[in-house]
Amino acid sequence: MYDRLKGFRDFYPGEMSARREVIDTVETAAAQYGFREIGTPYLERTQMYVDKSGEEIVEELYAFEDKGGREVTLTPELTPTVARMVVAKQQALSKPIKWVSTRPFWRYEQVQQGRFREFYQTNADIFGSSEPEADAEILAFAADALTDLGLTADDFEFRVSHRDILGGLLRSFDADVHVTDAIRAVDKSEKVEREEYLGLLSDAGLTYDQASEFADLLERGDLDEIADFGGENVEAAVENLRNVLAAAEDFGAGEYCEVSLTTARGLDYYTGVVFECFDSTGDVSRATFGGGRYDDLIESFGGQPTPAVGVGIGNATLQLLCQRAGVWPEEELTTDYYVLTVGDTRSVASRIARDLREAGNVVEVDVSDRSFGAQMSYADSVNASTVVIVGERDLENGEVTVKDMESGEQTTAPVDDFPGGRDEPTSDDFE
Amino acid sequence: MYDRLKGFRDFYPGEMSARREVIDTVETAAAQYGFREIGTPYLERTQMYVDKSGEEIVEELYAFEDKGGREVTLTPELTPTVARMVVAKQQALSKPIKWVSTRPFWRYEQVQQGRFREFYQTNADIFGSSEPEADAEILAFAADALTDLGLTADDFEFRVSHRDILGGLLRSFDADVHVTDAIRAVDKSEKVEREEYLGLLSDAGLTYDQASEFADLLERGDLDEIADFGGENVEAAVENLRNVLAAAEDFGAGEYCEVSLTTARGLDYYTGVVFECFDSTGDVSRATFGGGRYDDLIESFGGQPTPAVGVGIGNATLQLLCQRAGVWPEEELTTDYYVLTVGDTRSVASRIARDLREAGNVVEVDVSDRSFGAQMSYADSVNASTVVIVGERDLENGEVTVKDMESGEQTTAPVDDFPGGRDEPTSDDFE
Structure with a gap:
């Protein structure tokens, strides 16, 4: 008798029918917004991930050498692959490009609740628009997907933030601050004690007093105050954030959105609006999913500068939220x-x-x-x-x-x- | 700019929508027969494939050592995985177990028309019935899937054979013949010259005259003659084959089936009826797909003896057939x-x-x-x-x-x- 690998799952028909119903609901919501399904390879060259995230990323990848001597990796996320695909056919594709797909990804990580080594995501992305309507459409699709599953405004909230507000504020304190490290500190702020958080900000180059003032500003989250404080770039970012929220309101997703500047997203490549979906009751403590704008990635992959915004909905954390809210489908055959x-x-x-x-x-x-x-x-x-x-x-x-x-x-x-x-x-x- | 790996494919929305329509049609046909979708891991322990197919199989696998020192393999086929899953829950599952899934598999092979290193299959299997109705239901589902795609009896044929007829006949010539090698020779018979075919049969232990007579018997394909010639076991196998064809007739698939004893299927684990689907016009020369009975596999995986029969429909070869017949969906957005x-x-x-x-x-x-x-x-x-x-x-x-x-x-x-x-x-x- 053979055993299954740790962090991998077998889905028998009862559980699978519930998963299928949820995936179909999410994909149908995406299709109704005109997101088009794509099919993507499950192996890519390892170099693509190293270039994007640094050599240390290899430690958490299923990376190996194939029989032809190529360094290859079981894809840990979709974004680099779709960026490669956009670049490969950039001239031929009419913009905006709106793609969706659901498939597994792999990371060699510690297994815990809602986190597996083989995990499924529905990714939806828009390439070719820098307008707030594109960010808002991602939020509106995500909200529709969740409400189509039976979730309500009492069940979930989108915490919306903006990378350029965070970056601009940080630079207004100290032009030489290490922005990426400081944003990673913000991303951790809700999980660590305040002193540790301020310490991380200090490590990134702020003085203790600056760190403290910065943390307070984010905590209060008063956009007018922040726009006044942060100078021109921050003002523009605040305006962009407000425009996205106004468009989201028109698109029907307004009631699910709240500004939350302590939401930062861990990934380095985000450039504008970022957001995370949380269980409103707090019972499920981890973010259900997140997304945001990443306007620089396509160019860094060798393409024409192409703005982009997207969301990746993790099926495992979505399942936790649906189960908490009592809307997970019956796991039975019909x-x-x-x-x-x-x-x-x-x-x-x-x-x-x-x-x-x-x-x-x-x-x-x-x-x-x-x-x-x-x-x-x-x-x-x-x-x-x-x-x-x-x-x-x-x-x-x-x-x-x-x-x-x-x-x-x-x-x-x-x-x-x-x-x-x-x-x-x-x-x-x-x- | 990064390049895609050789033998792997990017599916852009137009092509993907056609593929999705075809996969949905095949899966819907399966669902209507009560095949239940399962979800399966994309990585398994390499040992499972070595035990089943021998050490030399590793050369054509995407096999590697994971960060935890486990020897793992990107699944090259579904059958070992479903066998493992049946064994893991054998007592709890009500019989017959009828499973279906569509997903990619991987083999490090030469890339050619209709053959990729990453390739998609819809697999449907029935576990727990040794009755001819189970074999026939697999044939009927496959026929429905194809006719639902718009294919007709003029487009495809199922060439049906029986491993025990081949094995029994071979042993009736010489009890010590190497049956596996001889069946592999039969599998190659339509691709090589007769002299080479007879040579392969001789290598497997038949004399030249026996090889020639055996080849002629299969070629004529007269089941009465074969039952008379081959003794009790062959007679039983002929009866089983006839029962399967009669059930297939009742199930609506009779018109697509013909006896073809030179059809053998390369894989070692088949035990009873085997079949392959071919383009009736011969324009697509490779088999579209194949399947058969494999009654010994579950026991060899450490389970209770459990009869099994299944089919694996390769999407790439199915696409070639659909395109030849002019029923491949329009590759366009709606x-x-x-x-x-x-x-x-x-x-x-x-x-x-x-x-x-x-x-x-x-x-x-x-x-x-x-x-x-x-x-x-x-x-x-x-x-x-x-x-x-x-x-x-x-x-x-x-x-x-x-x-x-x-x-x-x-x-x-x-x-x-x-x-x-x-x-x-x-x-x-x-x-």
Whole structure:
């Protein structure tokens, strides 16, 4: 007996049907905004990740040398791949480019609740617009996906921030501050004690007093005060943030958004608005997902300068939120019909099964030469709504028996009139 | 600029939409037979493949050592993984177990037409029934999948054979023949000259005369003659093959099946009926896909003896067949509505877009602050059926303009009555 790898999961049909329903809901929401599905390779050259994130990233990648001597990596995220794809066909693609896909990614990390080594994400990105409407459309799609799942404004909130507000403020304190390190400190601010946070800001180049004032400014989150304080660039960033929120309001996502300048996102490549989705009740402490603007990435991949904004919805953390809110789908099978054979009736039963499938139903038949009781118990195990019993004796009278599995009621129907053009015949149709 | 790995593919939206339509059709056919979707890991322990196929298999695998020192492999096929999953929950799962999934697999092979290093398959398997109805249901599902794609009996044929007929006949010539090698020779018989074929059979332990007689018997394919010739085991296998074909006839797949004893399938683990799907015209020379019975695998994985039968439909070869037959879907985008803004009308345009999405439509809006002309040309590029023009002047009169993009006809509609409860409003609705 072989064991599964740690951090990897087998999804059996019950759990899978719930996951599929959720993924379909999210993808349908994206499709309705005109995000187009793409298909992407699961292996890329390791160099792409090293260039983007530094040599130390390799430690958390599934990186190896292939049989042809290439250094390759199981993709840990989608963004570099879509950036590569945009660059490869930049001239041919009409803008804005709006792409979506759902697939697994891999990181060699510690396994914990909602975090696996193989994990699924739905990524949606817009390339080619720097307008606030693009950021807002990402927020609106994400909000639609969540509300389509049955979540409400009581369940989740989008904490929206702006990298240029953080960067501009930091530089207004000290032009030589290490902005990337300081933003990483902000990203950690809610998880560590204030003194540790201020220490991290000091490590990035602020004095203790500056760090303290900066932290207070973010905490208060008064955009007018911040715009006044931070100078021209910060003012422009505040205006951009406000424009995004106004567009999000028009797009129907306003009620889910709140300004939260202590939200920073850990990744280095973000350039403008960033946001994270959180459980409003706080029961699920980790961010459900996040996203933001990354206007410099395409150019750094060798393409024409191309603004970009996107979101990556992690299925595992989304599942935690849905389960907390009680909207995770039932993890069970559904079956419309089980066509049960008694004696040598396979030919008639098969005709009925084919007709029912033709009408779009899920229909199972006996493939194990089993008894009436064994077939009935199997029909039960797959939650068949209706069992059609095709017995030798009934057939002599030109009849089949139609049994409603919930009520237990059954009636006979003329075999020549079953399903008889009905798309979803029930025992009621033949009472 | 980074390059994609050889043998891996990027699927841009047009091609992806065609692929998605085909995969959905195949998966829907499977669902209607009660095959249940599962989700499976993309990495497994390398040992699983070595035990099943021998040490030499590693040469064609993406096998490597992970950061924890485990020997792991990017899954080259699904069967070992589903066998592992069946064994892990064997007691809890009600039989027959009927699973389906579509996902990529990886082999480090020479890249050629229809063969990639990263390739997609839809796998459907039934565990727990040794009855001919199980084999027949696999054939019937596969036939439905193909006919649902628009293929007909003129386009494809299932060449059906039986491992025990081949094995039994071989042993009836010589009890010490190396059956596996001889069956591999049969698998190659249509690709090599007769003398080479007979040479391979001789290498497997037959005399030249035996090899020749065996080849002739298979070629004639007369099941009565073969049953007479081969003794008890062959007779039973012939009966099993005939029972499978009779069940396939009842299940609606009879017209696609023909006995072809020179069809053998290369893989070692098959035990009963095997089959391959071929292009009837011969234009696509490689098998579209294949499958068969593998009753010994679960036990060899440490489980209770559990009969099994399945099929793996390769998306790339299926694409070749569909393209040859002219049923490959159009590789293009579809969009129901583009809601175009002229001037400061975002708020109204957004309300209209939301209402149209609510009714299930694909709706795009401007996210790039573009001119009328640029928006219209984008709407064209995404094949919008209808453009709703929300202009400042029209709005002063309480109107929007609805333009049919195919006919070019346009008319005005009251903004308060658009879409006004209509699920798919067109310009005709407001003439």
